[in-house]
Each structure stands twice: as C-alpha cells, then as structure tokens.
Amino acid sequence: MKPRINVYLEYELLKKVEKFGAKTGLSKSGLVEIAVAQFLSPEGADKREAAIAKRLNQLTRQFGRLERDLAIQLEVTALYIQYYLTITPPIPIRDQKAARATGHERFENFLTHLGKRLSQGPSLSDKVVNDIKVREQDFFSIDLDDQNLEKKDD
Known part of the structure; x- marks a missing residue:
C-alpha cells in the first residue's frame, strides 16, 4: 500500500490534471505520481x-x-x-536656408518611404545578406607568390 499525502494545487492546474486524466484514463493521483517521478528522476x-x-x-x-x-x-x-x-x-551660406528646407522635405519623404518598405515584409538588407556567401578565406587569404617576392626583395 502506498502512503497517502495531501497536495494543494491551483484551481487551473487541477483542471489541467483532471482534463489530462480523463483523456488518458489515468487517475489524478496516478498522474501526479508520474509527474513527480519524472520531475525527480x-x-x-x-x-x-x-x-x-x-x-x-x-x-x-x-x-x-x-x-x-x-x-x-x-x-x-x-x-x-x-x-x-x-x-x-x-553649401554657401546664402544657400543654406533653402538647403535646410529641401533637406527637411527629402527627409520626410525618406521616412514615408522607409515606413512603407518596413511594412512590406523582408527588407532589402535581409535579401542582400542572404545572397552574400562570405567565407573566412575571403577575408584572410595569403598569396604565397607575394610572400616569396617579399623574401626575394630583402
């Protein structure tokens, strides 16, 4: 015979235990016993x-x-x-006021275009980064002929 213990569960957790027990055919105590055994194993x-x-x-x-x-x-x-x-x-000083106004207008257009672009899905940078296949040797390659030339020059 197994020793008896009393366990207090939150109402939501008890409902989950009852629902799972009904689905699998296990009793609540059997289900809790399996769960505790798995937790402690x-x-x-x-x-x-x-x-x-x-x-x-x-x-x-x-x-x-x-x-x-x-x-x-x-x-x-x-x-x-x-x-x-x-x-x-x-920009010459006399043209700076007009340049600021044009720059402000262009920046507003840029922000509008950026908002549209971001809402469309995959960004251009994602497409570019995924298209580029960079290998370590692309950055750190040594041309042996260049090394031999340097040694001959010394």
Whole structure:
C-alpha cells in the first residue's frame, strides 16, 4: 500500500490534471505520481537540460546572426556617410536656408518611404545578406607568390 499525502494545487492546474486524466484514463493521483517521478528522476533532469541546451544553442546562433547583420549594416552606413561627406561640397551660406528646407522635405519623404518598405515584409538588407556567401578565406587569404617576392626583395 502506498502512503497517502495531501497536495494543494491551483484551481487551473487541477483542471489541467483532471482534463489530462480523463483523456488518458489515468487517475489524478496516478498522474501526479508520474509527474513527480519524472520531475525527480535523473533522466528527466538530463532531458530538460538537453532541451535547455538545445534552445540556448539556437538562441546563440540567432544572436550571432543578429550581431553579424548589425555589423554589416553599421559598416554600410559608415561607408556611405564617409563617401557622402567626401564628395559633397560645402553649401554657401546664402544657400543654406533653402538647403535646410529641401533637406527637411527629402527627409520626410525618406521616412514615408522607409515606413512603407518596413511594412512590406523582408527588407532589402535581409535579401542582400542572404545572397552574400562570405567565407573566412575571403577575408584572410595569403598569396604565397607575394610572400616569396617579399623574401626575394630583402
């Protein structure tokens, strides 16, 4: 004979136990016994730990992709700003008021266009990043012929 214990459950949890028991044909006490046994078993802990580790790995990969995408977007923005500032001549003082008004109007148009673009679905940057297949060797390759030439010059 099994020892008897009294367990207090929240009403919502009790309803879930009753519903699951009715569906599976298990009694409430049998269902609670199985749940407690699984919760306390070392295999159950291993399964939970494995599930948590799997989810953490997924989140780590997602975070890595976000970091990569953000780095690419920041680099593109920085290069554009550098290019723009390099090629744009200064505006004469007499034309600055009109330039500000035009700039304000263009910026408002840009924000409107950006809002439409964001509401349409996949962004241009997502399409570009997914199209680019970058390998580590694309960044860190050494041309052996160049090394040999440098040694000969010394």
